[in-house]
Amino acid sequence: MRRLWLLFAQTVTVALALYVVVHAMRPDWLDRPAPRLVGGTAASPAAVLQAPPQPVAGSYREAAGRAMPAVVNILTSKALRQNHPLLRDPFFRKFFGDRLPREEQLSSLGSGVIVSPDGYILTNNHVVEAADEIEVVLADGRKAPAKVVGTDPETDLAVIRIAAKNLPVIVLGRADQARVGDVVLAIGNPFGVGQTVTMGIISAVGRNNLHINQFENFIQTDAAINFGNSGGALVDTSGNLIGINAAIYSQTGGSVGIGFAIPVTTAKSVMEAIIKSGQVVRGWIGIETQDITPELADSFGLSRESGAIIAGVVRDGPADRAGIKPGDILLAVQGKAVANTSEMLVLIAQLPPGQKAKMTVIRKDRQSTLDVMVGKRPRAVE
Structure with a gap:
């Protein structure tokens, strides 16, 4: 009898020890609901086991669900006028003969993001x-x-x-906190198939010198971006907007994993300026510049490889009137150091027209500061 009690006590002890280990290491084994037996029907007489709902590890459904309602499709149409080349095409005339239409509608697809309950939508200009x-x-x-x-x-x-009323609005994120390796989602309407979400990571930040736009500070991502995604949203894993999808690098026209988005910080400042005055007003001083490369530094005998060389000055422009000359090296704008031409362009664009700004330059190894009356940057030809 004593032996039986000893065996029972040992069994209980081992069972309790196993329970403690499982509870500590794999608690989901203990909490997992039992499968549900689904009865047969006329179409399927056999009973089957149906798994209970389970949380999906690593899913971004919550982020997508927050952002998707605020991403829209944009349809644009342009009239074909009587002098449009298509109307003179022989193949086109074969079907219409002498009864050519005065105008036909051509539609294109793009995307946009609702950023205000007042109905304001951000998208790309080219859309x-x-x-x-x-x-x-x-x-x-x-x-x-x-x-x-x-x-x-x-x-x-x-x-x-x-x-429109009851508009869903996206939450603006912090693009300045985005880092290489962060997971992002691209939302848009690729090829007109309907709203689509793709996933990737941030491949790079601060991309410029791509010759896509005049002012470039792109977020690069490998999330698939295709034709029709332009103007759509690039969001973080919380569903917050961090960029407006704008361009891809591709030799085939399809995504090869190199896409570019305009940071939301840039998009927000541009949007606010447009809503306030209908356009973005930027500073301008009338100079053409060139980056200082090691080769140029050696050629000119320069002791530095940062800054921007003044390659040209607009006659009677703000810089010309202030005494800036070709060959000068621009070191700082309003006390902010100039590392290259891209930074210089942004710093000057941020200056309010009609006010003086201090420009620090080097001329023949002699540094000086000049006061320049900032002008208004001419609007780009669309």
Whole structure:
């Protein structure tokens, strides 16, 4: 009898020890609901085991669910006038003969992001430029005509507006905190197939000298971006907007894993300026510059490899009147150091026209500071 009790006590002890180990190491084994037995029907008489709902590890469904309602499709149309080349095409005339239409509608697809309950939508300038009519299709299926509030070709951004109620609005994120390796989602309407979400990481930040826009500070991502994604949202894993998808690098026209988005910080400042005055006003002093390369530094006998060489000065422009001359090296704008021409362009663009700004230059190894009356940057030709 004593032996039986001893065996029982040992069994209970081992069972309790196993329970403690499992509870500590794999608690999900203990909490997992039992499969549910589903009875047979006339179509399927056999009973089957149905797994209970389970949380999906590593899913970004919550982020996508927050952002997708605020991403819209944009349809644009442009009238074909009587002198349009297509109307003179022999193949086209074969079908219409002498009864050529005065205008035909061509539609294109793009994307946009609702950023305000007042109906303001951010998109790319190249999506809406030269459009005669714009129609926005919301994620819930509603359609609304849109009007262009303003465009900024130099950043390839545009703001359009619709008159609709109960609009879903995206939350603006912090693009300045984005780092290489962060997971991001790209949302848009590629090739017109409908709203689509793709995933990738941030491949690089601060990309410039791509000769896509005049002012470049792109977020690079390998999330698939294709034709129709332009103007769509690049969001973080919380569903917050960190960029407006703008361009891809591709030799085939499809995504090869190199896409570029305009940071939301840039998009927000451009949007606010457009809403306030209908355009973005930037500073300008009338100079052409060139980066200082090691080769140029050796050629000119320079002791530094940062700054921007003044390659040309607009006659009677702000810089010319202030005494800046070709060959000068621009070191700082309003006390902020100039590392290269891209930084210089941004620093000067941020200056308010009509006010004086201090420019620090080196001329023949002699440093001096000049006061320049900032002008208004001429608007880019669209």
